[in-house]
Amino acid sequence: MRQAVLLGVFLSASLSTAASAGTISQPILGGTKATLGQYPSVVAIDLGGALCTGTLITPDWVLTAAHCVQNMPASRIRVLFNTVNLTQSEGRAVAASMAIAKPTFNEDALGSNDIGLIKLATPVTDVKPVPVNLVPANAPVGIGVTMVGFGATAQGGGGSVGVEYVVQQTSVACTSFAGKDADLLCYNQVSGKGKCQGDSGGPSFAMVGGQLMQVGVTSFGDQNCAQFGADTRTDAERDFLLQHIPQLECSTDADCSDGRMCFNKRCIAQPFGPAGLGSECTGNGDCDSSNCAMSDQGNYCSMTCSPGADDTCPAGLYCLDFGGGGTCWPESEDTGCCDASGQGAPTMLFGIALVGLVWRRRRR
Numbered sequence: 001m002r003q004a005v006l007l008g009v010f011l012s013a014s015l016s017t018a019a020s021a022g023t024i025s026q027p028i029l030g031g032t033k034a035t036l037g038q039y040p041s042v043v044a045i046d047l048g049g050a051l052c053t054g055t056l057i058t059p060d061w062v063l064t065a066a067h068c069v070q071n072m073p074a075s076r077i078r079v080l081f082n083t084v085n086l087t088q089s090e091g092r093a094v095a096a097s098m099a100i101a102k103p104t105f106n107e108d109a110l111g112s113n114d115i116g117l118i119k120l121a122t123p124v125t126d127v128k129p130v131p132v133n134l135v136p137a138n139a140p141v142g143i144g145v146t147m148v149g150f151g152a153t154a155q156g157g158g159g160s161v162g163v164e165y166v167v168q169q170t171s172v173a174c175t176s177f178a179g180k181d182a183d184l185l186c187y188n189q190v191s192g193k194g195k196c197q198g199d200s201g202g203p204s205f206a207m208v209g210g211q212l213m214q215v216g217v218t219s220f221g222d223q224n225c226a227q228f229g230a231d232t233r234t235d236a237e238r239d240f241l242l243q244h245i246p247q248l249e250c251s252t253d254a255d256c257s258d259g260r261m262c263f264n265k266r267c268i269a270q271p272f273g274p275a276g277l278g279s280e281c282t283g284n285g286d287c288d289s290s291n292c293a294m295s296d297q298g299n300y301c302s303m304t305c306s307p308g309a310d311d312t313c314p315a316g317l318y319c320l321d322f323g324g325g326g327t328c329w330p331e332s333e334d335t336g337c338c339d340a341s342g343q344g345a346p347t348m349l350f351g352i353a354l355v356g357l358v359w360r361r362r363r364r
Helices: 013-018 237-246
Strands: 042-046 050-060 061-063 077-079 092-101 116-120 142-148 165-170 184-188 203-208 211-221 228-234 259-261 266-269 292-295 298-301 317-321 326-330 345-351 351-356
Touching: 042 061, 050 211, 061 211, 142 211, 184 211, 228 237
Parallel strands: none
Antiparallel strands: 042 050, 042 077, 050 061, 061 116, 077 092, 092 116, 142 165, 142 203, 184 228, 203 211, 211 228, 259 266, 292 298, 292 345, 317 326, 345 351
16 A cells, blocks of 8 residues: 555644644635535544544544544543634533544554544534444445545645635545455545545445435545545444444344334334324435425435335435435325326425426335
């Protein structure tokens, strides 16, 4: 593997002082500043002189990189919520009760196992955790991702630190960097887009089954953040994650918290309940699935599905076929929108894109 460095950044002063040292016009390797509330599950991690990024994946667990928390006492960790700029006083800090780095992580042999967890001393119940992908097929080479982090905004590790930025990237084959696709999501950063120091532990998000999920954890890149970057794949660390947080994958409804049910091994909000599939919505933020499907016959929380497959939507919903794709939609016998001929089909704003649909009721 090419010479690589971990993407943590050690600060010589407080986070606020270090972050205000300077900014540049070019944001995080081609990205843009995040707005408050845009990615509420993404957190800054103050490690008592160092900065990493993480993601809330359950009310009391934060996902990050092993090298951020390896040999780090929990008493030195503060997790910062509801902020996109550490130079300002917005947001709140939550103490950690435990920090776990995967025992097999070796920073002298980068390429796998760089994953860690922080258990919060107080559960955070007013921020929606982000689902974690545990299925390799959901994150193939070439997947488009959204990267989020509080790290440096210039190649070489300069620019502002402590301000949350967002950047879009597409993964490439890790063989280009002597890595393994089964363990990593890799990115070419020669175009000036990617992650840098301080982004370590932060998420790469992708749409999986119509739902925003975390597919990668920022791990390492070249020293100047100018050639390549790599994430630890969350699906590659399935066993480690389920060992400590078994509720990330469910077998029955009993494995899920109150108000949630188990569907296709994932805990989801109860359909037709608050934020659940089939409930009315005005935008993606109203839905547990982060997907509000809008049509001229109503707006409902939804997720993508496979037309013709009876098990891709929970009971009470069916998969509307719109020519190669599908969306879970409330069953109704009187709307006239979903007859086999497709007559009377509404148009739909699915998430963000406005598309005209020709809907067909699935076969039963």
